[in-house]
Amino acid sequence: MFNSELSRREVLRAIALTVAAGGLTTADAQHVHEMAAAEKVASGGAYKPKLFNDHQYATLKQLCELTIPGANEGGAPEFIDLLSSHNTELAVLFTGGLAWMDDECQRRYQATFLASKPEEQTALLDLIAYRRNAHQEGLGHGIRFFDWARRLTADAYYTSAPGIKEIGYQGNTAVAKFEVPQEAVEYALRRSHLG
Amino acid sequence: MFQIIRNAPVYDVVIVGSGAGGGTATKVLTDLGISVCLLEAGPMLNPAHDFKEHMWPYQVPHRGVGDDASGYFGRSPYGFGYFSATFGNWELEGEPYTTAPGNQFRWFRSRIVGGRTNHYGRISLRLADYDFKSYTRDGVGTDWPIGYDDISPYYDKAESFIGVTGSKEGIRSAPDGIFQKCPPPRVHEVLVQKACQKLGIPCIPSRLAIITQETNGRPPCHYCAQCGRGCISSSNYSASQVQVFPALKSGKLQLITNAMARELISDDEGKVKAVSYVDKTTRTEKQVRCRAVVLAASACESARLLLNSKSSRHSNGLANSSGQVGRNLTDSVGYDLSAHIPALENLMRHNSDGMGGMHVYVPWWLWDKKLDFPRGYHIEIGGGFGMPQVGTTSSTCENHEGYGKDLKNAIYRDFGTRVGLSGRGEMIPNEHTYAEIDPNVVDEWGIPVLRFHFQWTDAELKQVDHMEQTFTAILETMGGKILGSHHPERHSGQKISIGGMIIHEVGTVRMGDDPAKAPLNKYSQAHDVKNLFVADGGPFVSNPDKNPTLTITALSWRMSEYLAEEMRKGNV
Numbered sequence: 001m002f003n004s005e006l007s008r009r010e011v012l013r014a015i016a017l018t019v020a021a022g023g024l025t026t027a028d029a030q031h032v033h034e035m036a037a038a039e040k041v042a043s044g045g046a047y048k049p050k051l052f053n054d055h056q057y058a059t060l061k062q063l064c065e066l067t068i069p070g071a072n073e074g075g076a077p078e079f080i081d082l083l084s085s086h087n088t089e090l091a092v093l094f095t096g097g098l099a100w101m102d103d104e105c106q107r108r109y110q111a112t113f114l115a116s117k118p119e120e121q122t123a124l125l126d127l128i129a130y131r132r133n134a135h136q137e138g139l140g141h142g143i144r145f146f147d148w149a150r151r152l153t154a155d156a157y158y159t160s161a162p163g164i165k166e167i168g169y170q171g172n173t174a175v176a177k178f179e180v181p182q183e184a185v186e187y188a189l190r191r192s193h194l195g
Numbered sequence: 196m197f198q199i200i201r202n203a204p205v206y207d208v209v210i211v212g213s214g215a216g217g218g219t220a221t222k223v224l225t226d227l228g229i230s231v232c233l234l235e236a237g238p239m240l241n242p243a244h245d246f247k248e249h250m251w252p253y254q255v256p257h258r259g260v261g262d263d264a265s266g267y268f269g270r271s272p273y274g275f276g277y278f279s280a281t282f283g284n285w286e287l288e289g290e291p292y293t294t295a296p297g298n299q300f301r302w303f304r305s306r307i308v309g310g311r312t313n314h315y316g317r318i319s320l321r322l323a324d325y326d327f328k329s330y331t332r333d334g335v336g337t338d339w340p341i342g343y344d345d346i347s348p349y350y351d352k353a354e355s356f357i358g359v360t361g362s363k364e365g366i367r368s369a370p371d372g373i374f375q376k377c378p379p380p381r382v383h384e385v386l387v388q389k390a391c392q393k394l395g396i397p398c399i400p401s402r403l404a405i406i407t408q409e410t411n412g413r414p415p416c417h418y419c420a421q422c423g424r425g426c427i428s429s430s431n432y433s434a435s436q437v438q439v440f441p442a443l444k445s446g447k448l449q450l451i452t453n454a455m456a457r458e459l460i461s462d463d464e465g466k467v468k469a470v471s472y473v474d475k476t477t478r479t480e481k482q483v484r485c486r487a488v489v490l491a492a493s494a495c496e497s498a499r500l501l502l503n504s505k506s507s508r509h510s511n512g513l514a515n516s517s518g519q520v521g522r523n524l525t526d527s528v529g530y531d532l533s534a535h536i537p538a539l540e541n542l543m544r545h546n547s548d549g550m551g552g553m554h555v556y557v558p559w560w561l562w563d564k565k566l567d568f569p570r571g572y573h574i575e576i577g578g579g580f581g582m583p584q585v586g587t588t589s590s591t592c593e594n595h596e597g598y599g600k601d602l603k604n605a606i607y608r609d610f611g612t613r614v615g616l617s618g619r620g621e622m623i624p625n626e627h628t629y630a631e632i633d634p635n636v637v638d639e640w641g642i643p644v645l646r647f648h649f650q651w652t653d654a655e656l657k658q659v660d661h662m663e664q665t666f667t668a669i670l671e672t673m674g675g676k677i678l679g680s681h682h683p684e685r686h687s688g689q690k691i692s693i694g695g696m697i698i699h700e701v702g703t704v705r706m707g708d709d710p711a712k713a714p715l716n717k718y719s720q721a722h723d724v725k726n727l728f729v730a731d732g733g734p735f736v737s738n739p740d741k742n743p744t745l746t747i748t749a750l751s752w753r754m755s756e757y758l759a760e761e762m763r764k765g766n767v
C-alpha cells in the first residue's frame with residue numbers, strides 16, 4: 001500500500017526501473033523533487049484558518065470529527081476552510097450553517113454547539129443527518145447545511161492518506177502483471193447469481 | 196504586424212497541428228526523408244514535468260476540486276479534473292467560439308504538443324467494412340470514396356506502430372487487427388460479461404492504444420490506470436511522445452510551438468505557398484513557406500482555417516468550391532447510465548487499477564437487424580476501485596445519509612460498487628449541423644471564430660432510447676440498482692449528450708469523388724488545391740460508432756504515403 005510521502009517516491013522509483021532506456025531523466029528527477037515539496041506543503045505544519053474565526057473553526061472541527069471520525073487527521077477542516085476562503089457560495093453555506101447550529105443548540109440546550117453535551121450534539125446530528133426530518137419546523141436549513149458538510153468532510157477524509165488506507169484502495173503503483181484474485185471474482189459471481 | 200523573412204527556408208511540408216493526424220503525418224513524412232515544419236498552437240510538452248501521473252489527491256490542498264472549489268459547482272477549470280493531461284478545456288480564454296441561437300455545442304480544444312492525444316481514452320476501433328458503404332445499405336448519409344480494403348493495410352501499420360490491445364473475435368462490426376494481449380477483466384467486468392452473455396450481447400477484450408509488451412523501445416504498461424493523466428513511460432499512445440518527440444531526432448523536423456495558424460497563402464496558380472501564423476509569444480504575424488501543407492488542426496479548426504483563407508480567387512474560403520467546408524459536422528451520440536451493484540458490496544480489497552480504461556467492451560451487435568433507427572453504438576464500461584477522489588463517496592453520503600461509524604461502514608461497503616455504461620453511437624450528418632465563420636467575433640489573435648449549429652435528429656434520439664433499454668437490462672441482470680440520472684419518463688432529447696461533448700467531431704472537410712460535393716478526394720487531397728491535404732477528423736464521410744482516433748491515424752498514414760509519392764513524382 002502506498003500512501004505516505006516515502007511510498008510515493010518508491011512508486012516513482014519503481015516506474016523509473018520500468019523505464020527500460022536509462023532510467024529517469026533530469027527532468028523526471030526534478031518532477032519527483034517538486035512532488036515531494038508539494039507534499040510537504042500539503043501535509044506539514046499547523047494550519048492557520050483563512051476564513052473562519054477561532055470559534056467557527058473549533059465548531060467545524062468538532063462537526064467534521066463527529067461526521068467522519070478521523071476527519072481532522074484527514075485534513076477536512078483545512079480543506080473546508082481553504083475552499084470557503086476562495087468561494088463565496090461555500091463561505092455563506094458554512095458560516096451560515098455553523099451559526100445555525102449554534103442558534104439551534106441555544107434554543108434546545110441553552111449553549112453553543114461546542115458547549116453542548118456530547119449526547120446533545122449527536123441528538124442534533126440525528127435530526128439533520130436525514131432528509132426525512134425536513135418536515136420538522138426549522139430543520140430544513142440544518143439538513144441542507146449538513147448535506148454539504150458531510151459531503152466535503154467525506155471528500156477530504158477519503159482523499160487523505162488515512163482515508164485512502166481505510167477505504168482499502170490498493171492501487172496507484174507500478175505492477176509488472178495485472179491479475180484479478182479469483183476469490184474476489186467468485187464472491188461477486190455468487191452474490192450476483194450470475195455464476 | 197507583418198514580418199516576412201525573404202530568405203526563409205521552404206519546407207517540403209508544413210503540418211498544422213500535432214495531434215493524432217499531425218503526429219502521424221510528421222512521423223511518416225520524416226521517416227520518408229521529407230522536411231517538415233510542424234506548427235502547434237500551444238506550448239511544448241514536458242511529460243516528466245507536466246503529467247500528474249501517480250500523484251495522490253492529498254498532494255494538493257484542494258484535493259483536485261480546484262482552489263476556488265469550482266468543481267463543486269459544475270464549473271471546473273480542468274475539463275476532466277485537475278489531474279488530467281488535457282491542457283485544454285471546453286472554453287479557452289481569449290479563444291472563444293459561438294453557437295447559433297437555439298443551438299448547443301461544446302468544443303474541447305487542447306493547445307499543447309500532442310493535443311488531445313495526451314489525455315484521450317485510447318479506445319482504438321477499426322471501422323467495419325459496411326461503415327464505408329452505409330448509404331448503399333440503408334439509403335441514409337453518404338458512402339465513403341474508399342472501402343475497408345483501402346484502409347486496412349494502414350490500420351495494420353498504425354496498430355503495429357502505436358500498439359493496440361485486443362483479441363481476434365471474428366465479429367463483422369469490430370474487425371480484428373494486430374493486437375497485443377489485453378489484461379484480464381476486473382471483477383465488475385466479469386459481471387458485465389456474464390450479464391451480456393445471458394442477454395445475447397457480445398462483450399470482448401478491449402482495444403486500447405496501450406502497450407502490454409515492449410514496443411519500439413517503449414516499456415509496457417505498468418497498470419496504474421492513469422492514462423488520462425498522461426503516461427511518463429510512454430506506455431500508451433500520444434502523438435507527442437510516440438511520434439513528434441522521436442521525429443525531432445530525425446533532423447527532418449522543425450517544430451514551432453505557440454504558433455496559431457491564421458491563413459493559408461496561395462500563389463497565382465492557386466497552390467498554397469505559405470502558412471501565415473501568429474507567434475503567440477511575441478504577438479507577431481509570421482509566415483512559413485512550403486511545397487505542400489497538411490491540415491491536422493482538428494476537424495473544426497482545419498475547416499476554420501480554410502474558411503478564413505479567402506482571396507479573390509477563393510471568395511468562399513480555400514478548397515471550398517463545393518461549399519461543403521464546415522458542413523457535415525457530427526459528434527458521437529452519447530448516453531450514460533450507472534448502477535449500484537449489491538453483489539460488489541464489501542468486495543475483498545485488491546488492486547484493480549489495470550489499464551487506463553475498461554478491459555472489456557461491447558461492440559455493436561445488431562448490425563444485421565432492422566431497428567427503428569439507422570446504424571448503431573458500442574458500450575464502454577466503467578467501475579472498479581478507482582483512486583479515491585473528490586466525489587467518490589458522494590453517492591453513499593446522499594443515499595445512505597447519517598454520520599459517524601455507520602456512515603463509514605456504508606462508504607467502505609459501497610467503494611467499488613458503482614458500474615457505469617456509456618453508449619457511443621453514430622450520428623448521421625444533417626443540414627442543420629455545421630460550423631461557419633461568425634461574422635462578428637474574432638479571437639484575441641484577431642482571427643474570426645467559428646459559429647456552431649447543432650441539431651440531433653430522430654435517428655439519434657431513438658438510438659438513445661435503445662441504449663437506455665439495453666443498459667438498464669444489463670445493469671439489472673447484474674442485480675444493479677440504477678443510480679442518478681435515470682428518468683425513463685424523460686424525453687430522449689434530455690438524455691442525449693450535448694453536441695461536441697463526446698469530442699468526436701468529424702466530417703467538416705469530407706472526402707468524395709465528386710468535387711461538387713466534397714472538398715477532398717479519396718486521398719484527403721483537396722480537389723481544388725493539389726498541394727493541400729487534411730489529416731484530422733475532417734475527411735470523415737460518416738462518423739460510425741468507433742472512436743475516430745485510430746481511423747484518423749490510419750487515414751493520415753495513407754495520405755502521407757500518397758503525398759510523399761506525389762512529391763517524388765513531381766505532381767505536388
